[in-house]
Amino acid sequence: MTELFDLWPAALGALALGGIAFGLFRQRSSERARTASDSHDEARQGHEEVAGGAAAREGDAQTRPAARPTSVQTDTAALSDKAALASGLQRSRSGFMAQLRRVLGNAPSSELSAAWVEEVEAVCLGADIGVSTVDKIIDGVSSQRQADPTLSMEHAVRAVLKDLLVSPGISASGSAFGAHSTAVSGRDGTLKVILLVGVNGAGKTTTAGKLAAHLASDGSKVVLAAGDTYRAAALEQLAGWSRRVGVELFTSEPGRDPAAVLYDAVKSAQAQGAQWLIADTAGRLHTKAPLMDELARVGKSLAKARDGQGADETLLVVDATTGQNGLLQAREFHAAAPLTGVVLTKMDGTAKGGIAFSISDGLGLPIRFVGVGERTEDLLPFDPSLFIEALFEDPQGISH
Numbered sequence: 115m116t117e118l119f120d121l122w123p124a125a126l127g128a129l130a131l132g133g134i135a136f137g138l139f140r141q142r143s144s145e146r147a148r149t150a151s152d153s154h155d156e157a158r159q160g161h162e163e164v165a166g167g168a169a170a171r172e173g174d175a176q177t178r179p180a181a182r183p184t185s186v187q188t189d190t191a192a193l194s195d196k197a198a199l200a201s202g203l204q205r206s207r208s209g210f211m212a213q214l215r216r217v218l219g220n221a222p223s224s225e226l227s228a229a230w231v232e233e234v235e236a237v238c239l240g241a242d243i244g245v246s247t248v249d250k251i252i253d254g255v256s257s258q259r260q261a262d263p264t265l266s267m268e269h270a271v272r273a274v275l276k277d278l279l280v281s282p283g284i285s286a287s288g289s290a291f292g293a294h295s296t297a298v299s300g301r302d303g304t305l306k307v308i309l310l311v312g313v314n315g316a317g318k319t320t321t322a323g324k325l326a327a328h329l330a331s332d333g334s335k336v337v338l339a340a341g342d343t344y345r346a347a348a349l350e351q352l353a354g355w356s357r358r359v360g361v362e363l364f365t366s367e368p369g370r371d372p373a374a375v376l377y378d379a380v381k382s383a384q385a386q387g388a389q390w391l392i393a394d395t396a397g398r399l400h401t402k403a404p405l406m407d408e409l410a411r412v413g414k415s416l417a418k419a420r421d422g423q424g425a426d427e428t429l430l431v432v433d434a435t436t437g438q439n440g441l442l443q444a445r446e447f448h449a450a451a452p453l454t455g456v457v458l459t460k461m462d463g464t465a466k467g468g469i470a471f472s473i474s475d476g477l478g479l480p481i482r483f484v485g486v487g488e489r490t491e492d493l494l495p496f497d498p499s500l501f502i503e504a505l506f507e508d509p510q511g512i513s514h
């Protein structure tokens with residue numbers, strides 16, 4: 115009996131711990147369920163009404179603590195970012211990269227044979243790297259090899275691929291996110307506006323939510339603005355993210371002109387003394403002129419609200435699994451609203467991964483962030499060196 119008594123505290127502790135674990139598990143499950151239903155809603159076409167959807171209004175944001183992603187400003191964090199990136203790139207590492215390694219391993223020791231070059235071309239083209247970029251890779255590798263015949267082929271390819279991500283045209287464009295786009299910029303008291311654009315389903319709303327958490331992680335005040343006013347479900351999806359990551363939401367009733375809503379959002383964020391405004395927008399086909407015109411109007415409206423200064427960053431959100439089509443989208447969007455960078459989402463879902471090189475090289479646009487999953491922490495600042503290192507990680511090396 116005394117023994118049983120002695121065991122009580124331990125048993126109660128175990129029960130309590132179990133309860134907490136179960137609670138966390140349920141919370142994560144319900145988040146996943148919500149994300150799944152959000153994407154289901156998103157997939158539906160048209161301007162359908164959802165009962166109670168218009169309830170998502172300004173002030174709807176609750177002060178739940180945000181899920182804070184790891185800071186990226188320390189070496190330890192950089193290491194964990196590399197591990198997270200390598201894990202997110204698992205499919206590309208065991209797909210595209212495994213093939214590339216095999217071909218690199220068969221490289222002729224002296225002159226590069228035509229047959230070997232063809233093999234490299236085939237692997238790169240199959241990984242969504244466009245023809246002109248592949249040509250640059252081959253040329254770059256040959257000249258590196260000529261300059262130093264003892265250079266290992268993997269070393270030469272790594273250097274050439276990295277060059278494609280940091281060409282002079284790219285590094286010349288300043289980033290609102292900090293010197294290397296990896297660090298969250300210091301709080302200087304002025305509002306920075308991030309406009310997210312792209313086709314339907316690319317991951318704009320999800321990126322807006324993840325980015326809000328990332329930018330809020332240094333204590334900055336972040337406001338999410340619902341510029342996708344076409345469907346109540348879209349407004350509700352963004353409201354869900356604002357609650358989940360604990361940042362303010364600026365929203366309106368469905369059907370309002372997005373340019374007017376975002377104008378008001380800027381004014382509201384300025385009045386609140388916010389550091390960041392992240393504007394979500396409706397998905398639009400780059401081939402539909404009226405919607406692209408609307409985007410141009412949104413850009414003008416933001417500038418009007420800020421004494422002539424447009425968005426600090428206009429980021430095209432590109433689904434990495436759409437391959438070369440992403441490049442076409444980028445060209446059209448660039449014409450409607452000059453882009454400052456790209457967010458490459460769903461990198462976890464592709465075995466190719468070469469689109470990163472095509473976008474940087476083909477458009478001269480920097481990749482600012484990559485999405486490697488659906489969780490809040492699955493948005494990683496893009497660092498060319500880390501990206502190459504993670505891509506070249508042994509596919510067996512990291513378990514996830």
Ligand SMILES: Nc1nc2c(ncn2[C@@H]2O[C@H](COP(=O)(O)OP(=O)(O)O)[C@@H](O)[C@H]2O)c(=O)[nH]1
Binds near residue numbers: 316
């Ligand atoms: N696996 C994965 N799924 C993502 C990623 N980013 C977004 N998604 C999913 O893509 C779907 C569409 O995203 P959403 O943000 O609604 O796209 P939007 O139409 O551009 O706003 C949702 O199911 C998201 O969870 C990512 O990086 N990885």
Ligand SMILES: [Mg+2]
Binds near residue numbers: 156318320396
């Ligand atoms: Mg959306």
